[in-house]
Amino acid sequence: MSAPRFEGRTVIVTGAGSGIGRAAALKFAEEGANVGLFDLDAERAESVRGELEAIRAGSGFVRTLDVSDTEAMADAYQAVNDRFGGLDAVFANAGINGAKGPIEHMELAEFQKTIDVNLGGMFLSVKLAIPYMKQRGGGSIVITSSVNGNTRFSSIGMSPYSTSKAGQVAFAKMAALELARYRIRVNTICPGAISTNIDETTEENGRMDEIAIPLEFPRGGDHPLAGSHGQPEEVADLAVYLASSEARHVTGASITVDGGESLLF
Numbered sequence: 146m147s148a149p150r151f152e153g154r155t156v157i158v159t160g161a162g163s164g165i166g167r168a169a170a171l172k173f174a175e176e177g178a179n180v181g182l183f184d185l186d187a188e189r190a191e192s193v194r195g196e197l198e199a200i201r202a203g204s205g206f207v208r209t210l211d212v213s214d215t216e217a218m219a220d221a222y223q224a225v226n227d228r229f230g231g232l233d234a235v236f237a238n239a240g241i242n243g244a245k246g247p248i249e250h251m252e253l254a255e256f257q258k259t260i261d262v263n264l265g266g267m268f269l270s271v272k273l274a275i276p277y278m279k280q281r282g283g284g285s286i287v288i289t290s291s292v293n294g295n296t297r298f299s300s301i302g303m304s305p306y307s308t309s310k311a312g313q314v315a316f317a318k319m320a321a322l323e324l325a326r327y328r329i330r331v332n333t334i335c336p337g338a339i340s341t342n343i344d345e346t347t348e349e350n351g352r353m354d355e356i357a358i359p360l361e362f363p364r365g366g367d368h369p370l371a372g373s374h375g376q377p378e379e380v381a382d383l384a385v386y387l388a389s390s391e392a393r394h395v396t397g398a399s400i401t402v403d404g405g406e407s408l409l410f
Contacts, residue, residue: 149175149177150389151173151233152177154233155225155229155232156235156388157183157274158183158235158236159184159236159238159266164369165384166236167364169377171313172384174205180206181229182208183221185210208220211262212266218270224358232284234285237267237289238384240266243309245303259308263306263312263313267288270286271331274286275329279329283327289380290314290399291337293307293310295310298407313333317331318399337400338403339402356359375402375403387400
């Protein structure tokens with residue numbers, strides 16, 4: 146049996162309390178990692194920590210925070226370093242759907258909230274990891290982006306979300322080049338429809354009828370490979386691979402995980 150890929154290593158997962166973040170946290174722990182569990186929902190994060198305890202005692206560490214809060218994030222990164230003695234990988238997964246509606250009737254503050262969480266939180270997740278990873282002599286950062294804003298644009302009304310997701314891919318490519326000298330790799334994953342609870346974060350303004358464009362999906366569903374929504378574990382598997390030494394020559398990549406969905410549009 147091969148040795149766990151993350152034995153003795155430390156990983157931070159943002160948005161770790163549910164969905165893709167939870168699935169990734171469990172897989173990292175199964176591979177021997179200590180995991181910093183960052184989430185806005187304390188109850189969900191603690192539930193995941195309990196699941197990690199069943200895998201290996203003391204492997205999970207919770208910080209409840211908003212990823213766009215600079216001070217809270219800096220304190221949390223320091224706390225993970227103090228607890229586990231370093232940082233090897235970050236899965237910047239936290240995000241929201243945010244404002245949904247016509248641009249004409251959207252307030253700047255509504256647009257900015259999505260940008261702050263999805264782009265600002267990602268920026269902090271990368272920025273704060275750098276000094277700790279430089280001390281380690283390298284590391285890996287994986288960012289959850291989306292097919293929306295990158296390979297498809299059919300999510301009508303979600304201009305803030307699509308903008309933030311396109312920005313994540315561009316930022317990751319710039320960061321990959323800048324940080325390569327420190328042996329820090331940066332990659333993005335672009336999921337399609339995955340069964341998570343992110344729809345809870347959608348803030349629709351009730352005027353979608355003004356801009357709605359009817360879409361007719363092909364018979365058999367909108368996912369050619371699976372015929373249904375993807376599962377969080379299918380994204381988590383890729384995140385763990387990209388964070389591992391098996392992907393040591395992969396940086397600046399943007400990988401779509403959508404069962405072929407975006408090939409149809």
